[in-house]
Amino acid sequence: MGARDAARAIDALRRGWPVRVQAADGALRLMAVEGADSVTLAAFDPGARADILISAARAQTLKLANQIAAADPDMPVLVARAPWIDADVATAISDPVLDLASPLKGPFMAKPLAAPLAAKAALRLARLAGILPAYFATVDGEVEAEVGADDVDAYDDAVHLDIATRARLPVSASETAEIVAFRSPDEPREHVALIVGQRDSSPPVIRLHSECLTGDVLGSLKCDCGPQLHEALHQIADSTWGILLYLRQEGRGIGLVNKLRAYALQDQGFDTVDANVRLGFAIDARDFSVAARMLDLLGVGEVRLLTNNPNKVTGLEAAGIKVAERLPIILPANPHNERYLATKRDRTGHQL
Numbered sequence: 467m468g469a470r471d472a473a474r475a476i477d478a479l480r481r482g483w484p485v486r487v488q489a490a491d492g493a494l495r496l497m498a499v500e501g502a503d504s505v506t507l508a509a510f511d512p513g514a515r516a517d518i519l520i521s522a523a524r525a526q527t528l529k530l531a532n533q534i535a536a537a538d539p540d541m542p543v544l545v546a547r548a549p550w551i552d553a554d555v556a557t558a559i560s561d562p563v564l565d566l567a568s569p570l571k572g573p574f575m576a577k578p579l580a581a582p583l584a585a586k587a588a589l590r591l592a593r594l595a596g597i598l599p600a601y602f603a604t605v606d607g608e609v610e611a612e613v614g615a616d617d618v619d620a621y622d623d624a625v626h627l628d629i630a631t632r633a634r635l636p637v638s639a640s641e642t643a644e645i646v647a648f649r650s651p652d653e654p655r656e657h658v659a660l661i662v663g664q665r666d667s668s669p670p671v672i673r674l675h676s677e678c679l680t681g682d683v684l685g686s687l688k689c690d691c692g693p694q695l696h697e698a699l700h701q702i703a704d705s706t707w708g709i710l711l712y713l714r715q716e717g718r719g720i721g722l723v724n725k726l727r728a729y730a731l732q733d734q735g736f737d738t739v740d741a742n743v744r745l746g747f748a749i750d751a752r753d754f755s756v757a758a759r760m761l762d763l764l765g766v767g768e769v770r771l772l773t774n775n776p777n778k779v780t781g782l783e784a785a786g787i788k789v790a791e792r793l794p795i796i797l798p799a800n801p802h803n804e805r806y807l808a809t810k811r812d813r814t815g816h817q818l
């Protein structure tokens with residue numbers, strides 16, 4: 467059933483219920499380590515035999531990666547269950563934020579993965595669910611939801627997006643603005659576009675803004691999102707016409723809770739790139755084809771893009787939108803986001 471199965475599996479995982487992930491090479495029965503306690507773990511795995519599936523990056527931190535000679539550096543790793551590994555120890559194995567507070571005891575043993583494709587799909591599913599990429603893993607037993615590796619990919623597919631509704635929305639940057647909401651039958655995040663000014667045949671000034679609750683709403687000084695959002699709206703309002711696409715890609719696509727985990731790691735000295743990697747995620751998990759699909763639905767094929775991020779330009783172009791011009795959007799740093807901006811410049815290719 468495609469994305470619908472992925473949606474059910476995501477819902478189950480977030481509730482701490484077991485799911486089965488199937489791929490061409492086999493299946494895994496899984497329960498998220500996040501939120502598991504002795505009661506739910508005993509129900510999932512009465513014999514206390516479930517192993518623990520973690521990301522390659524986490525295995526590396528735990529010095530487990532070289533126990534298994536994997537040709538693929540992104541291959542998840544299965545940590546063999548030992549009698550002393552309970553829900554708390556499994557949480558410590560999974561969550562790098564706890565490393566300073568509770569140094570890991572070990573020794574941990576990695577064991578071969580019987581279904582590597584299923585394991586990889588399980589980690590993709592964790593990102594979509596916004597949970598830590600770590601599971602208790604068995605093969606047999608009851609589950610709440612079953613999902614195939616292809617279903618996981620279908621869930622992320624922007625093609626099913628459609629315009630749900632539109633309305634006039636005067637905003638402080640411009641009284642001539644219209645909001646357009648987009649919906650996908652497959653997943654609940656609702657992206658929106660704010661069209662500002664009088665549409666004509668010239669390419670609009672566009673900003674792709676990825677959601678940042680802390681910056682956009684709370685005025686966080688750790689990033690540049692809030693000021694960029696307002697600056698973008700004003701630059702768009704000063705142009706003939708333009709569109710702000712507000713994309714529900716919190717935390718560069720890892721979700722709010724995982725972004726806040728990344729912040730906790732930044733409090734311990736890691737930068738924004740290393741924090742993501744340490745959690746077991748890609749440096750940037752966003753897919754800008756969703757923005758291209760939104761522009762498509764708005765009948766826009768060519769844009770002038772407000773960004774410092776070359777990946778946004780290539781992402782849009784790869785999805786068929788012509789980027790006639792890149793317009794920089796640079797704002798003064800503050801003492802709290804200086805390092806973040808420097809990391810974007812030095813490690814993720816932002817042109818700052």
Ligand SMILES: Nc1nc2c(ncn2[C@@H]2O[C@H](COP(=O)(O)OP(=O)(O)OP(=O)(O)O)[C@@H](O)[C@H]2O)c(=O)[nH]1
Binds near residue numbers: 676689694724728
């Ligand atoms: N994972 C993670 N996400 C972060 C962190 N700081 C900010 N973000 C997220 O990063 C995204 C910032 O998005 P944008 O400003 O649209 O993109 P950008 O890649 O900085 O590119 P620009 O167009 O040049 O601003 C938002 O989704 C934020 O929630 C962090 O330390 N870790």
Ligand SMILES: [Zn+2]
Binds near residue numbers: 690
């Ligand atoms: Zn931000």
